[in-house]
Amino acid sequence: MLLSPLLSSSLLQQACRGLASPAICDVAFNSARRLSNWATVDPDKWDGANPAHAQNLVAGRWTGAARSKTIPDPMNGEAFVSYPDTQASEIDHFVASLSACPKSGLHNPFKNPERYVMYGAVCAKVAEEMRKPEVAGFFAKLIQRTSPKSWSQAMTELVVTRRFFENFSGDQVRFTARGFSVPGDHPGQSSHGHRWPYGPVALITPFNFPLEIPALQLMGALFMGNKPLTHVDHRVSIVIEQLLRLLHHCGMPRTDADLIHGSGAVVNELLLRAQPRSTLFTGSQRVAEKLAVDMRGKVFLEDAGYDWKLLGPDVQDIDYVAWQADQDAYACSGQKCSAQSLLLMHSNWRKAGLLDKLKARAATRQLRDLTIGPVLSWTTGAMLEHMDKLLRLPGAQLLWGGQPLEGHSIPACYGAIQPTAVFVPLAAMRDPEAFKLVTTEVFGPFQVVTEYDDDQLRAVLDVLERMSHHLTAAVVSNDLPFLQEVLAHTVNGTTYAGIRARTTGAPQNHWFGPAGDPRGAGIGTPEAIRLVWSCHREVIHDFGPCSATSQLKQS
């Protein structure tokens, strides 16, 4: 694959101009001048010579730390963000701020109910701001600079976030906190189920969706009356900081949420000391399992994504299916927790030429427009080493890719490889070690492809049964008995079914989260918010009258 020789901020401008409408691009690069004074980053002048300076937020005050660290620009290695490198010795304020929130929360159905309405108004105002092209462009640019992805992917993240704010405008926050009542046994008695806050809570999210994931979870926590301590991966946390500044501008009380930049280890120490009553963690399986132990089970988890797509026997709309498969595997350089990691195709699809179509699509991805780009949590060497191990399995072969990207200045701490696919025969996956290797999540532009015949559906279902994580899945078929069979024997929390099925997408209008684990969280919808950010409290009203007969009946 031939790549453009220079990659820096001008490359990002090309990336934007390559895909967005001209009007949106112009505002994206002239946004800072027209933003209100809440923003502290100017995307027009943001580079190593003019780095952004991130700040922590604690008890309503923006603060720093004794030391600071810098983040390399993923496109050229220039130190383009400095952030407070908060040490364990500096977390007292955070502990005190979180501890100041009572278990009954900042609001609940009996306390400060006007705050439900207030958050509906804040959402309406934020949505209004995000509809302004200069604000949309500002956030899309921040997303693209910190977690490089094509302009259309960055803009989609902004749009999903904006629609979420639209969804929860007006009375929708209080409707989300809706309870129920059941008539009692005698006059004056009725039982009422309420959605109750946990009070002090924590929220930890990764780098790949710097705006959408923390924004949706942060707001869910706030809607239900909690006080969240927020931590987003330090490589991208400048984005949520800017959103918090916009939220304050739109009327959110400054003391409602805290933000800590910096290392996960310090946040771990902070959680141990502050003991939030619930923690939502989105990120790797390794950290998820550690926090589950450290927090004695008081966690909701959205962890590793090893997601599969099963192409049924009925070949149709092959160009659409190829386009969707390419998007699912390689958009955002494969750094979506919902990315297609394993493609299981019925042999009819191979015969119809699907692999050639997929290979041709992968070859059109370019660094120039960020349809392929830096990988933030795997180095080039680690991804290629993993590929080599897979290629040593019996019958394995490289389908496409498998080379480092060339002609760029992406720093060596990050990865950069071509969109890659390795074929592994279904039979090879019977071996437990091979299965472990095949189902290791590579958080980059990497997928495993396999093939099955009519008489091998059981073997396919066995592979799916043996997987440990069940986030997204796609069953690409309009063959109803086939769909029925597969859906009946699988468990993924977000499963797409039908010829248009995908593994990625995660818009604000449907549940997104794993299934098959009682700790599994969800994001975005009223049901997800109720599950993750509130618990059930039953209040039984029993006001009387207390007649002599009712005393007799009880004895």
Ligand SMILES: NC(=O)c1ccc[n+]([C@@H]2O[C@H](COP(=O)([O-])OP(=O)(O)OC[C@H]3O[C@@H](n4cnc5c(N)ncnc54)[C@H](O)[C@@H]3O)[C@@H](O)[C@H]2O)c1
């Ligand atoms: N299931 C989902 O919805 C979802 C969504 C996005 C990403 N992911 C997963 O995230 C992973 C990619 O992100 P990563 O590898 O950078 O994740 P990671 O687990 O290393 O980091 C995630 C977050 O945890 C923090 N952290 C790290 N160690 C910590 C500790 N000991 N205590 C508290 N916080 C700590 C980090 O600072 C970061 O904010 C992939 O596995 C991907 O599938 C899952």
